[in-house]
Amino acid sequence: MNRLQQLHDHGQSVWLDYIRRDLMSSGELDRLIREDGVRGLTSNPSIFEKAIGGTALYDDDLQTAVQAGEQDPEALYEHLAIADIRSAADHFRPLYDQSGGADGFVSLEVSPRLAHDAEGTVAEALRLWTAVDRPNLMVKVPGTPAGVIALPKLLARGLSINITLLFARQAYRDIARAWLEGLTQWVAGGGEPSRVASVASFFVSRIDGAADPKLPAALQGTVAIANARAAYADYLALLETPEWRALAAKGARPQRLLWASTGTKNPAYPDTLYMDQLIGPDTVNTVPPATLDAFRDHGTPARTLDADLPAAQVQLDAAAAAGLDLDAITAALCEDGIAQFASAFDQLLAAVVTKRDQLTTAE
Template sequence: MSALKAISEYGQSVWLDYIRRDLLESGGLRKLIVEDGLLGLTSNPAIFEKAIGGSADYDRALQALVAGGLRDPAALFERLAIEDIQQAADIFRPVWEASGGVDGYVSLEVAPGLAYDTAGTLADARRLWAAVGRPNLMIKVPGTAEGAAAIRQLIAEGLNVNVTLLFSRPAYRAVAEAYLAGLEARRAAGGPIERIASVASFFISRIDTAMDAEIAARGGEALALTGKVAIANAKLAYEDYRALSASPRWQALAAQGARPQRLLWASTGTKNPAYRDVLYVEELIGPDTVDTIPPATMDAFRDHGRPRRSLDEGTAEAAAVIAAVARLDLPLDAITTRLVAEGVKLFVDAHDQLLAAVARKRDALAPQAQPA
């Protein structure tokens, strides 16, 4: 059995953090589903920027759109992205059906510039949901305060939501509250809640990158925390999830058919070459969770990953790590706040670069697209 497929034996779903048209059209995605037990896919503006701007995969489709009179870069990108998401969702549709709607989802993000705009997020999410028209779509919404307000409303309207850019436990708890409130509002209005799905994407490696720099600067006793903070933070977020799952409030919704909002581990590629390249995958495997894994890390885990139920190991040690962070006055809270802003900017910049690349390709392909 593939090491990736074996992860499912411990109750975790493996999703792919990547999309590109060649993967969809070559049969590569179907192969991953069959051989590795892949159960879903996530995308973001940075992934699309590399896929569309960095390959020729989309040139023929782009040329056809330009020939049809479409020239606005944002509209061109959206058409290409929606086609990819629809195709990926159709490939995953059998997974979605076989799992009873637990897995088989494909995620598409609202425009990154809307991260602090509740009304704008709602409008964009509704528009994308209608445009894609697939029941196994998840709309990605940043887990900002403004995003949490949008998440509550989108869940109440029956949309599937992937909450992204979560770095702190308080932010996770806020979006978990938004999910519960959205389900309660939908149920109170007489709407069904049985088929609504959501994940809360909790980022991992970026925390260690930032915290390790602070730890190195501090030196001394703090050095013992190197490379430990991100995993400890995630393990305690999982404890928050389990406490929520045991609460009477959730139990009442579950009795009416509600699905849990699973924690999804994001940014699980190891950025520090001194660390094991599958560290963040191996140490966060556990029930009722998802890990969205980039291709290089997926290849590494397939080659030498060691799957085991690790997520609920060492919970006391994780608590001790976070307690030491607080005792040494290391700026974890400030870093998680900063990482949200940096994550939003990263996606805004990638989106801007993508639109610039689409415009360049449009102009290069336009002469070929003119009728003879």
């Protein structure tokens, strides 16, 4: 077993934070599943913008849709993206079935424009769920206050949900309570507990990027990992609650923490830092291809996440004593993340319009 496969022995699933049509058609995704133990896939508007706008892989499909009379850029984008998501989900379906629905998920994000619109999020998530029509789809929903409202409603309808853009422990705790509420409603309505899955995507490296300039050298590079480990301590506490134990007794699955933004942003840090330091049970790490390659080559597959959880709070306290306002940083990062995804979505639609017009002119 290579280093990536060994992560599963420590209870962690590796997902790929990347999608492009030739990933499936070339057989590369099947190889990653077979040889590296990749157990899921995530996407976002930025990834699709690079895939659709930056390659010719989608031109024929786009031209066919345009010739059939479709001109709306959002509809054209969804046509292309849903085809990719369905294809990826089909490649992961054997793993999904083999794991009993524990892994093998593929994520598709609701429009970033709906980040503060709970009802709009619910409506779009339901529409995408129906359009993709795959049991191993996870609809991505931002972990904003609107997401806290939307999550129980979606889980109660039987959707699997990836809550994204979580930076703060309090935001994670709010989402975890909403998840318990929604899963309880689903089970009370007669739903099969194990059929609904969820992950809480907790972002890592961006926190160090924002915190390091405000800290003395001795504390730089410590806050993101400590923050993630403290969130994991919150997760473990949740598993001790009567509400969760009642659901677990009926066969429900926990909402796993998913480590996102685990590619190293600071070139002074080891390129596998955020993978090496967050390996532990009932977690997911979604990584871009370059980080996947780096860990395969020289990562350290050892259980590190929960080796000393109390130390995480000590590190956070030291950062606070040095003047770091982590709550302000995480709030700003969440809003910035929403803005970045909205910008990427706008760029994506602009790329679709450019391609649409080029293909129309070429006819």
